[in-house]
Amino acid sequence: MICNALRTNILYTFLLLAFALTSSAQVSVDAGKTIFSNVCASCHAKDMKTAATGPALAGYADAWGEYPREELYSWIRNSQALIAAGHPRATQLWNDYKPTVMTNNLGLTDEDIESVLAYVDCKIVNGPECTVVGPPVPGPGETAIKKSNSWMYWLIFGLLAGLALFLSRVINNMGRIAAAKEGVPYTGKTLAQTLTSKSMITFGIFALVILGGYTTVTRAMNLGRQQAYQPEQPIEFSHETHAGLHKIDCQYCHDGARRSKHAVIPATNTCMNCHAAIKVGSEHGTAELTKIYASAGYDPSTNKYIENYDDMSQEDIKKIFTKWIGDTYMAEEGLAELDNEGKRVVEKQWKGLVSSLTNDQKKKIQGPIEWIRVHNLPDHVYFSHAQHVTVGKLECQQCHGPVEEMDIVEQHAPLSMGWCINCHKETEVQFKDNEYYQSYMKYHEELASGKKDKVTVEDIGGLECQKCHY
Helix, strand or coil: CHHHHHHHHHHHHHHHHHHHHHCCCCCCHHHHHHHHHHHHCCCCCCCCCCCCCCCCHHHHHHHCCCCCHHHHHHHHHCHHHHHHCCCHHHHHHHHHHCCCCCCCCCCCCHHHHHHHHHHHHHHHHHHHHCCCCCCCCCCCCCCCCCCCCHHHHHHHHHHHHHHHHHHHHHHHHHHHHHHHHHCCCCCCCCHHHHHCCHHHHHHHHHHHHHHHHHHHHHHHHCCCCCCCCCCCCCCCCCHHHHHHHCCCCHHHHCHHHHCCCCCCCCCHHHHHHHHCCCCCECCCEHHHHHHHHHHHCEECCCCEECCCHHHCCHHHHHHHHHHHHHHHHHHHHCCCCCCHHHHHHHHHHHHHHHHHHCCCCCCCCCCCCCCCCCCCCCCCECCCHHHHHHHCCCCCHHHHCCHHHCCCCCCCCCCCHHHHHHHHHHCECCCCCCHHHCCCHHHHHHHHHCCCCCCECCCCCCCCHHHHEC
């Protein structure tokens, strides 16, 4: 009995030890990319060289090189504490970017931070070509990236498993020898019997339940949250061109953001406000704008909406818009009639139009453009754009990133509960000249007396569960 219990305990011990070793923290570019995407990318540009809500990370090695590495760790974990202590570099950054407060990252270990810095170095050296398979060669003055040690931990796991089997055999033989000396039959279990015993099966089931629960909860938390999700849209609409180059205000198109829960996807008639006059795109020519006209039933050749458009057949619609595409091509090329290349262009653009405006559920070209949703919070989460945009006076970029630089929009922020909570803890409420907050007399008085220097969203109930959950 003692031998059996000892053998079982040894197996438990080595299984747990092997699990702990294989799951321990380590520095790797792969881990750094994941942490950057989940924690840092909401404020720092992905190219590491452009300043966004936070500074460009490419200069961290020079900026923090004269200070102990631990002070950089302290800055990343709790920037305000380092600022309060009068740290020169921390104070300089605060003066450059205030009143925007860097999110606290108290849960990051030294290895986590080094992994992020390794990923930053990788991006600086290789740019978009940065991979997470292996480290790049560091440039002058850059920190060398530490290689992943995963193979070593799996090797240790294998050695421990082999050692556990070996010790189990030794204990089994010792039991046989002891039984022979005492002249009693040996009643010990074989290794197969031990591994299939009730206690080992119970341990296995327990481990599977824990692993299954962890996987389920983790995936449920990520439901609808796919940072860097960048779907191909039915129309190649460029935010970089519209919001960046032409400086069109976000709320001109997404006018629901200032007055309702949803920012709303702009209707086609919003596009027509400009594109009734601007008929040929700077990048795609007629290829993408014709899709808007076909969706709305607008004939760009006559500058009129088509009568009884909903009842028209696809062949009749094709005649109208292929004529427009062909006429525009001939005008641009200075031709009296379509050549073979022009016919190819017309046919290609028409096929693209049909592909973008129809699908298995939508058989007709006529009707709304079915844009693919990029941001989608779970149903149990209440989020109001009006509360944040009109009342909180937040810029769109704070959550959606530098949209004016995105050719194709992607999910920029992690949209996690922790991300929202951190923002509510640190974001200062703009009481001045904001009628919405006039009823908070206590805080107005404390601000006037100097008792408080700021009021955060947390102070006015921003962490109460019912504020965000039904």
